[in-house]
Amino acid sequence: MDAKSAVELMESSNEVHFSGFHMDGFEQRKASIEQPTTSETDMYEQPFVIGVAGGAASGKTAVCDMIIQQLHDQRVVLVNQDSFYNNFSEEELTRVQDYNFDHPDAFDTEQLLRVMDKLKHGEAVDIPKYDFKTYKSDVLRRVNPSDVIILEGILVFHDQRVRELMNMKIFVDTDADVRLARRIRRDTNEKGRDIGAVLDQYSKFVKPAFDDFILPTKKYADIIIPRGGDNHVAIDLIVQHIRTKLGQHDLCKIYPNLYVIQSTFQIRGMHTLIRDAQTTKHDFVFYSDRLIRLVVEHGLGHLPFTEKQVLTPTGSVYTGVDFCKRLCGVSVIRSGESMENALRACCKGIKIGKILIHREGDNGQQVCPSACMP
Numbered sequence: 001m002d003a004k005s006a007v008e009l010m011e012s013s014n015e016v017h018f019s020g021f022h023m024d025g026f027e028q029r030k031a032s033i034e035q036p037t038t039s040e041t042d043m044y045e046q047p048f049v050i051g052v053a054g055g056a057a058s059g060k061t062a063v064c065d066m067i068i069q070q071l072h073d074q075r076v077v078l079v080n081q082d083s084f085y086n087n088f089s090e091e092e093l094t095r096v097q098d099y100n101f102d103h104p105d106a107f108d109t110e111q112l113l114r115v116m117d118k119l120k121h122g123e124a125v126d127i128p129k130y131d132f133k134t135y136k137s138d139v140l141r142r143v144n145p146s147d148v149i150i151l152e153g154i155l156v157f158h159d160q161r162v163r164e165l166m167n168m169k170i171f172v173d174t175d176a177d178v179r180l181a182r183r184i185r186r187d188t189n190e191k192g193r194d195i196g197a198v199l200d201q202y203s204k205f206v207k208p209a210f211d212d213f214i215l216p217t218k219k220y221a222d223i224i225i226p227r228g229g230d231n232h233v234a235i236d237l238i239v240q241h242i243r244t245k246l247g248q249h250d251l252c253k254i255y256p257n258l259y260v261i262q263s264t265f266q267i268r269g270m271h272t273l274i275r276d277a278q279t280t281k282h283d284f285v286f287y288s289d290r291l292i293r294l295v296v297e298h299g300l301g302h303l304p305f306t307e308k309q310v311l312t313p314t315g316s317v318y319t320g321v322d323f324c325k326r327l328c329g330v331s332v333i334r335s336g337e338s339m340e341n342a343l344r345a346c347c348k349g350i351k352i353g354k355i356l357i358h359r360e361g362d363n364g365q366q367v368c369p370s371a372c373m374p
């Protein structure tokens with residue numbers, strides 16, 4: 001890949017990048033890297049999809065809430081499988097106690113797939129909100145495309161097509177007695193059900209369906225979390241992994257010494273401003289300078305250092321590091337000159353050389369006709 005293709009790829013992709021566990025997904029991404037002529041519509045960013053399954057009242061929602069809380073600086077959306085419960089006719093509603101809500105057929109999986117497909121392709125979508133009291137999903141909520149989609153539900157690993165959408169599969173594993181105790185409390189307090197009905201439903205449908213349909217999907221999980229939301233260590237590790245995946249730029253897979261700065265909403269905001277045709281020249285320069293300063297600071301962070309101890313004004317010893325000495329910047333004419341000021345501002349007294357690189361001939365060979373080093 002030549003420098004132009006690399007720049008094109010950088011431009012067509014955005015700040016946050018994703019990679020999944022599945023080799024087939026990786027092959028697809030590799031293909032798009034090796035064929036930079038791919039049209040813009042083919043190069044949409046794929047969100048990172050996490051599936052969270054487990055028995056009812058195992059703590060799936062609690063785990064999702066904790067992941068969402070820790071990923072507060074990313075755009076994360078939660079999709080509940082409950083939203084895709086089949087609707088009942090008025091006649092069916094009268095016999096609701098005989099209905100098995102824990103069977104795979106209770107869900108409209110085709111609709112779930114359509115919704116997930118839209119979100120994966122960066123489209124906003126209206127998702128029904130399921131009401132456990134009325135057994136209806138009359139209200140819709142608008143869900144915007146996001147960097148991370150969490151799909152949560154008792155049977156989200158049941159259908160292979162749904163599983164294949166996921167980059168990470170988590171199974172929340174909580175003891176049956178704990179699940180039953182929590183379910184009794186939740187269904188009587190929040191769903192207005194009486195304890196007899198909860199226990200009848202449990203022995204008739206919930207427990208058999210757990211054994212027949214939910215537990216067998218545990219084998220598909222990449223991560224099994226015992227004790228659900230109480231397991232802070234597991235949740236921290238999951239969030240760390242997601243962050244690594246989100247921050248991994250496609251180009252890093254080709255160039256091992258390339259570092260890509262983790263995107264934040266501040267950085268995205270600045271990228272938005274400098275791309276906006278309405279932005280004034282003054283603002284363009286201001287925000288470009290801020291971004292350049294970030295790049296220079298991060299770049300300096302990768303230079304070697306030596307350990308150094310200093311005495312603080314209060315007489316204690318502080319063990320720190322010493323900057324690398326005898327630095328020299330090289331500015332590529334017509335390309336890197338806009339970064340010179342930031343480098344001078346960060347590295348006191350730095351000497352900057354100049355180099356001119358241009359492409360010669362049809363094969364794109366790069367030559368360096370002029371260089372002036374300090």
Ligand SMILES: Nc1ncnc2c1ncn2[C@@H]1O[C@H](COP(=O)(O)OP(=O)(O)O)[C@@H](O)[C@H]1O
Pocket residue numbers: 054055056057058059060061062063182183186227228229230
């Ligand atoms: N670690 C926990 N300790 C105590 N109660 C919990 C814990 N996790 C969840 N709960 C409670 O158990 C019930 C079910 O939890 P929830 O996260 O909604 O499970 P799920 O989404 O798997 O059905 C809720 O009432 C919730 O408040």
Ligand SMILES: Nc1ccn([C@@H]2O[C@H](COP(=O)(O)O)[C@@H](O)[C@H]2O)c(=O)n1
Pocket residue numbers: 055056057058060082085101102131132135153154206
């Ligand atoms: N009308 C309904 C629909 C579903 N259920 C039960 O909800 C459980 C799944 O939801 P979680 O949030 O606990 O994963 C499932 O066990 C269904 O039996 C219901 O009781 N009424």
